[in-house]
Amino acid sequence: GESVGLHLPTLSVQEGDNSIINCAYSNSASDYFIWYKQESGKGPQFIIDIRSNMDKRQGQRVTVLLNKTVKHLSLQIAATQPGDSAVYFCAPRGDQGGKLIFGQGTELSVKP
Amino acid sequence: EAQVTQNPRYLITVTGKKLTVTCSQNMNHEYMSWYRQDPGLGLRQIYYSMNVEVTDKGDVPEGYKVSRKEKRNFPLILESPSPNQTSLYFCASSFGGKETQYFGPGTRLLVL
Numbered sequence: 001g002e003s004v005g006l007h008l009p010t011l012s013v014q015e016g017d018n019s020i021i022n023c024a025y026s027n028s029a030s031d032y033f034i035w036y037k038q039e040s041g042k043g044p045q046f047i048i049d050i051r052s053n054m055d056k057r058q059g060q061r062v063t064v065l066l067n068k069t070v071k072h073l074s075l076q077i078a079a080t081q082p083g084d085s086a087v088y089f090c091a092p093r094g095d096q097g098g099k100l101i102f103g104q105g106t107e108l109s110v111k112p
Numbered sequence: 113e114a115q116v117t118q119n120p121r122y123l124i125t126v127t128g129k130k131l132t133v134t135c136s137q138n139m140n141h142e143y144m145s146w147y148r149q150d151p152g153l154g155l156r157q158i159y160y161s162m163n164v165e166v167t168d169k170g171d172v173p174e175g176y177k178v179s180r181k182e183k184r185n186f187p188l189i190l191e192s193p194s195p196n197q198t199s200l201y202f203c204a205s206s207f208g209g210k211e212t213q214y215f216g217p218g219t220r221l222l223v224l
Contacts, residue, residue, distance in 0.1 A: 020138070027159070034213070036215075042216075042217060043116075043216050043217050043218050044155070044202070044211055044215045045215070046213075049212055059129055086146070089154075089155070093210070097158075099157045099160065099170060099171075100155075100213060102147075102154045102155035102156075103154060104154050105154065
């Protein structure tokens with residue numbers, strides 16, 4: 001079946017540094033990708049999305065890069081802050097019923 | 113405020129005692145979905161609904177029922193809960209199955 005893998009289950013960065021979270025997906029037909037942030041005790045929160053006809057999209061302090069050739073996404077967070085500490089998921093849309101395919105997530109810890 | 117709400121947020125019950133977790137959204141979204149989140153398994157889709165009176169199974173539907181009588185509500189029903197349904201449950205909604213899904217705050221269920 002379809003799968004999503006993140007390259008590192010945990011990532012620790014210093015406050016103010018840039019963070020890069022990577023994600024690999026299996027379904028070459030995926031046409032839409034969402035990055036979610038999940039803080040402890042809360043539901044996943046939308047950060048940024050990208051469609052397959054784009055290779056880069058920027059938001060406020062976040063940038064998502066999509067490489068369809070190798071089926072890889074990355075989320076870059078500029079000037080990482082303590083409030084960025086959370087688990088981050090990339091979620092490609094699957095083939096059926098709008099289902100999002102979630103991987104295990106990467107836990108980002110920001111050291112002050 | 114646009115949001116997805118779930119009730120209850122926490123629930124402890126015993127095996128076999130029927131329960132319902134409610135989900136409501138105020139964004140006029142057609143698409144609604146239920147996920148469960150378990151350590152090491154990530155978020156998995158239980159059921160989804162493309163619109164009123166239209167529901168379909170996700171990846172892990174066994175032991176669950178849903179209904180969609182109104183656009184805003186999508187309750188999750190456990191007719192005879194078992195301990196393996198102890199989990200964290202999230203409801204999500206979106207404009208159609210091809211758009212960003214917004215998640216509720218989660219319901220933590222413990223079945224003894």
